Amino acid sequence: MISNCLAYARAAKNQGRPIVGIMCEFTPRELILAAGGVPVCLCGGSAATAAAAESELPAGLCPLIKSTYGYHLQRSNGLLEMADLIVAETTCDGKKKMFELMGRSRPMYILELPQKPDDSDARSHWLVELRKFRTFLESRFSVRITDGRLREAIDLMNRERQLRRQLAWRMRSDPPPMSGRQLLQLKSTISGIPADLEQYERMLQLLDAGPVERHLAGRARVLVTGVPLVHGAERVLELIESRGGVVVAMENCTGLKPLVEEICTGGGDPLAGLAETYFHLPCSVMTPNRRRLELLRELVKEFRPQCIIEVVWQGCLTYDVESALVRQLVQEELHLGYLKLQTDYSPSDSARLGTRIEALLETLPQRSPHGD
Ligand code: SF4
Ligand code: SF4
Numbered sequence: 240m241i242s243n244c245l246a247y248a249r250a251a252k253n254q255g256r257p258i259v260g261i262m263c264e265f266t267p268r269e270l271i272l273a274a275g276g277v278p279v280c281l282c283g284g285s286a287a288t289a290a291a292a293e294s295e296l297p298a299g300l301c302p303l304i305k306s307t308y309g310y311h312l313q314r315s316n317g318l319l320e321m322a323d324l325i326v327a328e329t330t331c332d333g334k335k336k337m338f339e340l341m342g343r344s345r346p347m348y349i350l351e352l353p354q355k356p357d358d359s360d361a362r363s364h365w366l367v368e369l370r371k372f373r374t375f376l377e378s379r380f381s382v383r384i385t386d387g388r389l390r391e392a393i394d395l396m397n398r399e400r401q402l403r404r405q406l407a408w409r410m411r412s413d414p415p416p417m418s419g420r421q422l423l424q425l426k427s428t429i430s431g432i433p434a435d436l437e438q439y440e441r442m443l444q445l446l447d448a449g450p451v452e453r454h455l456a457g458r459a460r461v462l463v464t465g466v467p468l469v470h471g472a473e474r475v476l477e478l479i480e481s482r483g484g485v486v487v488a489m490e491n492c493t494g495l496k497p498l499v500e501e502i503c504t505g506g507g508d509p510l511a512g513l514a515e516t517y518f519h520l521p522c523s524v525m526t527p528n529r530r531r532l533e534l535l536r537e538l539v540k541e542f543r544p545q546c547i548i549e550v551v552w553q554g555c556l557t558y559d560v561e562s563a564l565v566r567q568l569v570q571e572e573l574h575l576g577y578l579k580l581q582t583d584y585s586p587s588d589s590a591r592l593g594t595r596i597e598a599l600l601e602t603l604p605q606r607s608p609h610g611d
Pocket of ligand 2: 302331333466467
């Protein structure tokens with residue numbers, strides 16, 4: 240998936256399509272697609288570029304922000320270099336302020352996110368914000384984003400979400416048909432590529448014929464929650480699976496969180512449908528963020544994990560603070576094993592994290608290799 244992205248973006252740019260970088264699941268890719276653009280996720284997952292960013296950014300900042308900015312400084316992310324526009328979502332403080340620095344030399348649009356998911360005024364404000372974004376894209380790229388074009392883009396993204404959800408849903412079986420790492424590998428950094436959708440369909444057919452991975456029976460079933468594990472930053476997932484677990488579900492933004500709901504337009508205003516669905520994303524930058532706990536409850540019912548591992552990047556205050564609520568839910572209500580892993584992109588703590596993961600898995604009831 241990833242290796243094809245650069246070639247796809249180059250070909251699209253040569254055909255005159257603008258490349259639009261995003262860094263948060265709140266940006267509706269549908270609007271960018273309806274403007275003829277290519278929505279590209281620019282979140283950095285490289286330890287090397289995270290370190291390079293420390294020449295300008297605080298060392299204690301989240302590695303996802305530092306890595307993205309390091310790519311910017313080094314001009315070493317081909318997709319970022321191709322970008323005609325960056326959408327700067329006002330998520331956490333670190334990202335917001337990093338965008339200010341990046342915006343000195345790159346074209347940028349600030350998309351203001353809602354803060355209060357239970358507030359009807361916040362919902363209306365979000366719709367207004369998306370209207371402004373639509374108008375901006377129309378003027379910037381000299382196109383009209385008609386309701387018809389927007390509906391087509393929504394259909395395409397609904398299809399992509401549906402296929403990725405079906406793939407993720409296969410992990411409910413015991414044993415699961417593939418590892419969590421293999422599933423994550425199916426995620427692209429560019430959305431709406433028709434060839435990707437064909438590959439997802441082929442993958443589903445392959446899974447119908449039998450499991451991809453035949454050695455997962457008896458492993459401890461793990462649900463991962465917390466920060467996104469973007470391309471290049473999958474180390475914790477790999478550690479869990481190398482220590483005897485299998486990640487059957489990921490609640491985070493590189494997992495199921497943005498896939499669980501489809502955009503419903505129902506013949507009404509497609510922009511209102513978009514606004515409504517994206518408004519529900521249970522991110523820790525919202526307050527309160529009860530929907531994340533509800534989603535965790537639902538996923539536990541569906542995927543039957545034995546434990547939940549929460550991953551928090553160093554410097555990510557919102558997920559760090561919220562972990563107290565997640566721990567309470569997991570231990571006092573769901574009665575599952577819980578472990579919080581706080582780390583950055585450097586592999587220097589891999590041995591320590593591995594030992595903590597092993598210690599958690601050892602406390603879980605042993606499962607038979609026949610999947611009981
Ligand atoms: S975790 Fe929150 S800030 Fe990060 S991509 Fe997801 S919605 Fe955006
Ligand atoms: S992981 Fe946390 S600190 Fe890092 S960009 Fe996302 S919300 Fe911000």
